[in-house]
Amino acid sequence: MKNTIITFLAILPLLGACTKKSNDILIGEFGSLTGNDATFGLSTNKGLRMAFDEINAAGGINGKKIKLITIDDQGKSEEAASAVTRLITQDNVVAIIGEVASGRSIAAAPIAQKHQIPMVTHASTNPEVTKKGDFIFRTCFIDPFQGFVGAKFSIQTLKAKKAAILRDVKSDYSVGLADVFATEFKNMGGEIIADLSFQGGDLDFKAQLTQIRSKNPDVIFIPGYYTEVGLMAKQARELGIKVPLVGGDGWDSARLHEIGKEAINGSYYSNHYTTESTDPTVVEFIKKFKEKFNETPDSMAALSYDTAKILAAAIGRTKELTPKNIRDELAKTTDFPGVTGKITINADRNAVKSAVIVQVQGPERKYISTVSP
Numbered sequence: 001m002k003n004t005i006i007t008f009l010a011i012l013p014l015l016g017a018c019t020k021k022s023n024d025i026l027i028g029e030f031g032s033l034t035g036n037d038a039t040f041g042l043s044t045n046k047g048l049r050m051a052f053d054e055i056n057a058a059g060g061i062n063g064k065k066i067k068l069i070t071i072d073d074q075g076k077s078e079e080a081a082s083a084v085t086r087l088i089t090q091d092n093v094v095a096i097i098g099e100v101a102s103g104r105s106i107a108a109a110p111i112a113q114k115h116q117i118p119m120v121t122h123a124s125t126n127p128e129v130t131k132k133g134d135f136i137f138r139t140c141f142i143d144p145f146q147g148f149v150g151a152k153f154s155i156q157t158l159k160a161k162k163a164a165i166l167r168d169v170k171s172d173y174s175v176g177l178a179d180v181f182a183t184e185f186k187n188m189g190g191e192i193i194a195d196l197s198f199q200g201g202d203l204d205f206k207a208q209l210t211q212i213r214s215k216n217p218d219v220i221f222i223p224g225y226y227t228e229v230g231l232m233a234k235q236a237r238e239l240g241i242k243v244p245l246v247g248g249d250g251w252d253s254a255r256l257h258e259i260g261k262e263a264i265n266g267s268y269y270s271n272h273y274t275t276e277s278t279d280p281t282v283v284e285f286i287k288k289f290k291e292k293f294n295e296t297p298d299s300m301a302a303l304s305y306d307t308a309k310i311l312a313a314a315i316g317r318t319k320e321l322t323p324k325n326i327r328d329e330l331a332k333t334t335d336f337p338g339v340t341g342k343i344t345i346n347a348d349r350n351a352v353k354s355a356v357i358v359q360v361q362g363p364e365r366k367y368i369s370t371v372s373p
Contacts, residue, residue: 024067028087030098035075040100047304080104102126102173122307137349147180160218164194177223225250230259237263272299273340274367306338
């Protein structure tokens with residue numbers, strides 16, 4: 001009997017916590033706050049916090065404040081899956097935002113789908129992500145479009161006829177983007193004269209670059225992340241390779257130039273928005289972000305900011321706050337006026353929106369052109 005009483009007293013506070021009705025709307029976030037591509041997760045978190053702080057300061061959503069619960073997945077797919085499981089089963093979130101990396105979103109999406117909790121990725125561009133189920137959404141463009149943009153820019157603007165590809169075979173993002181670029185480049189009359197591989201975390205790419213140099217390409221397409229791309233640029237220039245390097249949004253980090261230094265200057269990549277935009281929405285966002293964090297927001301911050309606002313708008317339209325109702329309202333998103341452009345969610349739960357091409361010029365990114373879907 002004594003043990004029974006002690007046990008009951010021990011769990012009594014927990015029972016009270018479970019029965020107490022919270023006035024917070026719990027939103028989960030999982031991302032790479034540490035690890036090789038930590039700038040992605042850190043920028044994402046800043047964009048989310050700024051958006052939710054603004055919403056809460058204005059009174060919240062239907063009288064309720066948003067509480068963001070963030071878990072660091074350390075840039076690992078297995079940790080991403082664990083993080084989403086915890087957010088759903090322990091933290092009881094009604095929706096989840098994340099991840100940047102497609103591979104980590106692919107690992108986590110089936111868990112969100114199983115529990116029927118809406119998950120919105122702001123930056124995972126591999127098409128497979130949203131195919132995991134009808135509770136999985138994205139607010140960025142997808143690789144088929146981004147690959148098309150890279151190929152079209154290389155053919156029409158750079159006048160390239162021969163291209164080499166250097167892909168990360170362990171990355172769903174990199175493989176998907178490389179495949180699309182290769183197909184589109186050939187469809188436009190170009191020739192892929194080399195398609196070589198590396199693995200994320202590698203430091204020496206001279207063997208692959210030496211092979212590429214012997215093929216004399218007009219352009220090298222590198223759909224990787226900034227950590228490896230910066231090193232590749234330095235090693236390519238050391239080997240005397242002078243042709244333009246072209247990539248995707250995985251390049252977008254302040255660390256790209258820190259790693260690649262002068263070697264990365266003049267290279268191009270597709271991105272979600274440009275800080276050179278004169279759109280009042282973009283100008284105001286950049287101004288507020290600089291005031292809050294004392295830095296210029298990259299595309300991950302802009303995308304997560306838009307995603308937070310889109311999710312909040314969907315929650316605000318629900319008559320009853322349930323994950324199913326949030327899912328249904330997310331699916332109705334049309335012409336949302338975001339920092340990264342007008343965003344419409346299509347029948348496949350993917351965003352329909354434009355992409356921009358930017359050129360690396362030191363720490364700055366010069367706007368080159370916009371490509372619409």
